[in-house]
Amino acid sequence: MSMNLDPRQRAMLREMGVRVWQPLAPVAEIQVATEVIAAHAGTASANSQFDQHFEEKKVVAAPVAPAVPIVRREAAPARPASPPPLAPNPAAPSEAAPAAGAQPCWRVGQAQLLYAETAKAGGARWLVLAQSPPAALQAPVFEGDAGRLLDNMLRAARLDRDAGAVLFAPLVRQAVSGAMDELAAALLALVEQARPDVVLVMGRLAAQALLQSSEPFGKLRGRPHALHGRPTVVTHDAPYLLRCPQDKAKAWDDLCLAMGLAARGA
Known part of the structure; x- marks a missing residue:
């Protein structure tokens, strides 16, 4: 016959140095507890797999591109067209040679x-x-x-x-x-x-x-x-x-x- 002690009784026995063992739970309660633990374990395992899958999806589906500096190139200034060569002015005598007929x-x-x-x-x-x-x-x-x-x-x-x-x-x-x-x-x-x-x-x-x-x-x-x-x-x-x-x-x-x-x- 098992003793069902309330908490106050267990405390008094501990104070007197008497070690009291907790009686086992009924079989029905143990089975329910086992199912609850198994359910939590399955949920945790599923949650762990989901988290891993989500992290992989984040890496594969949304890769982070490296930052590339944007360089704006200014348009090169237009090169001016070369001026046409000047035609000699017949009215201006050359300084390197004397005028015609002069010594x-x-x-x-x-x-x-x-x-x-x-x-x-x-x-x-x-x-x-x-x-x-x-x-x-x-x-x-x-x-x-x-x-x-x-x-x-x-x-x-x-x-x-x-x-x-x-x-x-x-x-x-x-x-x-x-x-x-x-x-x-x-x-x-x-x-x-x-x-x-x-x-x-x-x-x-x-x-x-x-x-x-x-x-x-x-x-x-x-x-x-x-x-x-x-x-x-x-x-x-x-x-x-x-x-x-x-x-x-x-x-x-x-x-x-x-x-x-x-x-x-x-």
Whole structure:
């Protein structure tokens, strides 16, 4: 026979140290409890499977795309059409060439005394007029390859040792029209200042302009001329001899002619 103790009785027995066992539940109650537990377990298992299925659906059905920055490209500005080339204006003459029918103007640069420290008393006086580019008006006489060649030519003629004075002046051809009497006046003043025994004109165009001659340069070379009453010899300029070194022998012949004329006048 089992004892059915109420809670108050069980508490009193525990206080006295008596261990009381709980009687088993009736079989009917155990079966009901088992069914309830099984039902809860099935529900939990179903709920667990559903939750897993839902998570898989969320991953498969709604993947999260990675964020991609949006770059807005501005439209490139339209390239302007190239303007058509300008047609030459026939009314405006070119600055690189003189007007039709006009003679190019020559400018005489400032004269410089060469080899002053070695000038020989009683030696011949020389005036060297050399066809030169515009830059030569401000550049030293013996600058660059052409300047060194000019120095070698004058030294070969012993102007650095035997001459009484060597005056050098560049001649620059300008692309504007000008009167020849202006050039003649400038040359006259220079000749009166230098009082040369011989004038050496270097350069084809310069020689034709100073002598006012249209003869080929080959005929102007090799014979004496006169410039404002002074003996004059023409020869090749140094830049030309750099381009055509085969004509250096002709230039030496011209120097020898000039040295002979200078010796007579000294």
